[in-house]
Amino acid sequence: GQQLNQSPQSMFIQEGEDVSMNCTSSSIFNTWLWYKQDPGEGPVLLIALYKAGELTSNGRLTAQFGITRKDSFLNISASIPSDVGIYFCAGQSPGSARQLTFGSGTQLTVLP
Amino acid sequence: EAGVAQSPRYKIIEKRQSVAFWCNPISGHATLYWYQQILGQGPKLLIQFQNNGVVDDSQLPKDRFSAERLKGVDSTLKIQPAKLEDSAVYLCASSITGSSNQPQHFGDGTRLSIL
Numbered sequence: 001g002q003q004l005n006q007s008p009q010s011m012f013i014q015e016g017e018d019v020s021m022n023c024t025s026s027s028i029f030n031t032w033l034w035y036k037q038d039p040g041e042g043p044v045l046l047i048a049l050y051k052a053g054e055l056t057s058n059g060r061l062t063a064q065f066g067i068t069r070k071d072s073f074l075n076i077s078a079s080i081p082s083d084v085g086i087y088f089c090a091g092q093s094p095g096s097a098r099q100l101t102f103g104s105g106t107q108l109t110v111l112p
Numbered sequence: 113e114a115g116v117a118q119s120p121r122y123k124i125i126e127k128r129q130s131v132a133f134w135c136n137p138i139s140g141h142a143t144l145y146w147y148q149q150i151l152g153q154g155p156k157l158l159i160q161f162q163n164n165g166v167v168d169d170s171q172l173p174k175d176r177f178s179a180e181r182l183k184g185v186d187s188t189l190k191i192q193p194a195k196l197e198d199s200a201v202y203l204c205a206s207s208i209t210g211s212s213n214q215p216q217h218f219g220d221g222t223r224l225s226i227l
Contacts (some may be wrong), residue, residue: 004154006154031213033215035218040220041220041221042116042203042205042218042219042220042221043155043203043218044218045215045216045217048213048215050213088154088155090154099157099160099168100145100155100157100216101157102154102155102156103154104152104153104154105152105153105154
């Protein structure tokens with residue numbers, strides 16, 4: 001099946017710093033999604049991208065849909081302690097089922 | 113609006129036993145998904161329903177896993193018999209439709225531990 005390579009696997013940053021994470025795929029996607037998951041909870045959608053080249057912001061978060069349709073990145077600016085969690089990218093493939101494929105996650109730790 | 117409800121939150125069973133999970137999607141959401149999330153990994157789709165019909169169950173281990181959504185609303189996922197490698201969080205999600213521009217909303221999951 002399709003696989004997403006998400007990096008980095010984990011990050012330790014100081015409060016106030018910016019952070020960037022990305023996902024790449026061997027196949028194209030029609031939609032890229034970024035989710036955040038806190039311990040004991042389900043993933044929560046942060047940003048959805050629907051067009052190649054699209055750049056979308058949600059507060060301090062910015063994500064882009066790569067023009068090749070095989071990659072996406074998420075930036076978080078001016079990190080704060082509540083940004084701690086696991087961030088997942090997910091791609092939705094063309095076709096009738098439109099199955100979501102998730103990356104393996106980036107564990108973000110924000111140090112005070 | 114109320115979110116996706118799942119129960120139980122935790123379940124501990126011995127291998128070879130049976131277990132069932134329940135999901136109630138957001139009201140009005142036609143599409144329902146069951147995912148398996150193994151520790152340290154992203155969620156993996158097991159089965160997708162559109163109303164009461166199965167859209168995709170290609171990654172469901174059908175020799176031991178089964179799922180139903182008889183009335184097109186809530187759903188149950190069953191494992192019988194359980195194996196050690198089934199230890200995971202089982203997440204339910206729903207969306208208004210299965211379209212790519214309709215985001216999936218997740219419940220908080222059921223954490224299953226197999227002894």
